[in-house]
Amino acid sequence: MVARGRFLASLEAACGGNCSLAADTAALVVRLAVDSPSLALDWATDESYSLQVAARGSQVTAQVRAATGFGARHGLETLAQLVAATGRPARLLMAGEARVADRPAFPHRGLLLDTARNFLPLADLRRTVGAMAACKLNVLHWHATDSQSFPLESEHVPQLARHGAYSARETYSARDQAELVRYARARGVRVLLEVDAPSHAGNGWQWGPAEGLGALAVCVNRQPWRSFCIQPPCGQLNPANPRLYGVLGELYRDLLGRWPAGEVFHMGGDEVFFACWNKSAEVVGWMESRGLGRSQADFLQVWGEFQERALQEFDKAAGHLNNSIVMWSSQLTQPGVIQNYLSKERYVIETWVEADDPLPRALMALGYRLILAVKDAWYLDHGFWGRTRYHDWRAVYDTRLPGDRAVLGGEAAMWSELVDGAALDARVWPRAAALAERLWSDPAEPSARAEPRLHAQRERLVRRGVRADALAPAWCVHNEGECR
Template identity: 60%
Template sequence: MKAPKSSDLSTVLLMAVLGLAQSSLQEDSWSSQWTCEENKCVRSSVPSSNVNQLNSIHICSLTCGQYGSLWPRPTVDTDLGSHLVEFNPGRIRFDLSQLSGGQDARNMATQITRIFMENLAKECPNITDDPGTEVVISIATSSPSVELNMETNETYSLHLATEESKVTVAIRAVSLYGARHGLETLSQLTACSALPGGPLLMVADARVVDRPVFVHRGLLLDTGRNYLPESAIKRTLDAMAASKLNVLHWHITDSQSFPLQLPRVPKLARFGAYSSEKVYPAEMVSRVIEYARLRGIRVLLEFDAPSHAGNGWQWGESESLGSLAVCVNQQPWRHFCIQPPCGQLNPTNPELYNVLKDLYTDLVSLIPPDEIIHMGGDEVFFPCWNSTEEIVNWMAAKGMDRSQESFIQLWAYFQSSVLDLVDEQRGHSNTPTILWSSHLTEPKHIEKYLNKDRYIIETWVVSKDPLPKELLEKGYRLIIATKDAWYLDHGFWGSTAYHNWRVVYSNTILRHKGVLGGEVCMWGELVDDNSLDTKVWPRAAAAAERLWTDPVSSTNAAEHRMYEHRERLVRRGVKADALAPQYCYLNDGQCQ
């Protein structure tokens, strides 16, 4: 066969390129039209010249079904219209004339509206300059307070109406934090058109009345095992705000590392941080707390003690303070702790309490007035104390033997002493504190050691364990962290089982006046900035709807809204894990 001339080859290549281009154009000229049929978005292919507003499943989902793509599902009343209106963010105007409170309230309102606009920009980053419909958002509140605490009223109502070329949105709430939730819901009533350059679309008419079932809706992050940068914590807060979670439980230190830089006790971080770069200075913690507050989230700092305290505490003897902690990094570790490296504070050393006084003085100065501190208090390993001569001699001098009950008494002595230190720094003894469930909180003797008016117990037992009911019967307030459903680290180590979003969502907790709410926990042994998002999200959002709505419906009823919320988190910069093949997202109900 005769080889082609170079000119012939060029012609062949040109035709091939044109053919590919033509093929691409033909593919691009086809899009998808979506219709809502029996509360499900159904797709059909049509020429692009006939594409209407419902040109993506994301847009169809805004008005399909009673709750559209809202997450978490509203609890009181939801009425979404079936029509959409085009608008441009450049024509949004905020009316803050009905805010209660002074300049602090106005400043905060300005910040939460800014965050709302930033979220809209993430929905549709390449919007056209078409002026579009004017949108006026009025925000009215009845409480002048900008404080965020467990008593903050988060109820809100949203009424959206469209008349001719104007959209009016009225958000009414007791607090600015309820108004913030209303703005989050409004952002979830918008979507970007799949057409090039936008526009943004909004549900034309809607009415939502909403309030949470539980006041404590938390996520635990652990920075003692692996350091998480400030950017990762803030990204997590953004995802929490999108899901209406309202508590970041920051397990900031552990026996592996002490990254918290405290002005009065700088040696803790100097001896305990992994490096000088992997620390949390006080000003960084303050930034995170304020960042969270503007998103309706409280930050609970946890300094776990007397166990889970090792690295960072080695310097006592060199400063003539004696052993502040014992069993630090001892081997074989199984003789001295539950997880390596070992370390427990020395409750018999009076110098320890002077150091703790400085530590809690710094902690109290970092957080808002009367904010709760989580004191940890789990997994005290009695063989560590029992193998420490200084401790057993002290106990013997007090007439105590070496039984489990005696070590529980020693533990209770430590806990009472540190609570007194915190009360001294606050100037009163009214603020409760949180402890993990442990030997100290067992129903048979908890009332002997822990005042039910001062202590909230966070239980981390399996769902069938009777402990929560037993503690409620004794009058204690609880936060529930169900180990076999809400421990997000499970499935990545040992014989633990992975809890997918359906397991997380289906974990019901007691509806009781003593149950404040619950938390999902991302323990950090196998998590850093590279894997944080995919291990937390969107599973934590499943818990968010459980804690906000406590629905009686199944995960099948929530499935498509969960798919939509996962896509929303991705658009907002969170690398949320995939839940299913995209086919399942595009074919509602076909994979159940």
């Protein structure tokens, strides 16, 4: 029903909501056939579809057949792309004959949104999900928490949002979280929730001493920040405090109740700053009591033990051991280290290295499944702060992933240091649409061949209320190929 409504809305948007009826108007009949009633949406979901369009007299018939409802939804999106508006008042034109057999090259086609650096209202998340669905992206990676803020409300641990949110209005209630998951799934998009740990955990975790639980985190908001973390404000969970794990377990129990059973969960795990733990008398004293020193190997052991205990709490909250866990690449995932701490059967590694970095292939050789967030092409925040280079849509499109079954897919990342709801759309779109085509069909052709399609898709997004950035002067759009 949602897919049908979106299809009709896209037709209405194509003619500005005012399509004329002419004497020679043809009827459009759309028939959907879905082989399986399953609503499971995961890396194994069959998203393939076929589409046949045929004109006979005054009727155009479009037949969409798919293995699942999610594939049928993609078929309707493709059908909508075969429609164009012309004239004033507008009339809709569409292809009279078409045959399409389509399936994604990668099962994981994602976009990361960061709601911790700057809060994004639920309406912005919903609008982004709608744009993702229009482009056949299927995973919203929700980087919900960080050391700056903790906006997720938890019934069993309300202190996290109470002490960690920017304000009482800048939170996501339990209802908000569950509603976003439902809204996204109805559009063929999974929500991959990330609660970063043990690093990137400061504000929201500082209430432990006042409630008799001791320090749940150390280095919180410490200055000078360069001595305690990668980016201000600082904060890192305290592995020396055994009460920490009970708090994590209660948090996981709340969150898991709002997501489908067995859904993948992202535990973060990047940029652990050993100097933070090394400057904590409690952590160092605890390590010494266990015969550990202060070497990198010792801190890796502490980190690995933290991850093991956090996973135990997660599994206890889930009631089973089946959820795949995603973690960022880090010191803990280096080829000579990872097998000591992270099982390849349980963990998926999201690498955030540059395209020519050998790490992904080294991890594949060890048998790990991967998601690639190619740092020098798919980090959409680059070019707006620091000494980073802006990655335009061509860089996004021309970056290809290894053709290996271990590679589940990839993600564009919209970190929000300099992004809020007012700037979100133009920073993400249409570059994320270029990523969507790369991950869906993985074409061999260069970006120059894709440019007309991206112009058209950008216009569709704008008609759907997404304030996507312009790609070129209008003259270049109207004179295809003349501006290359």
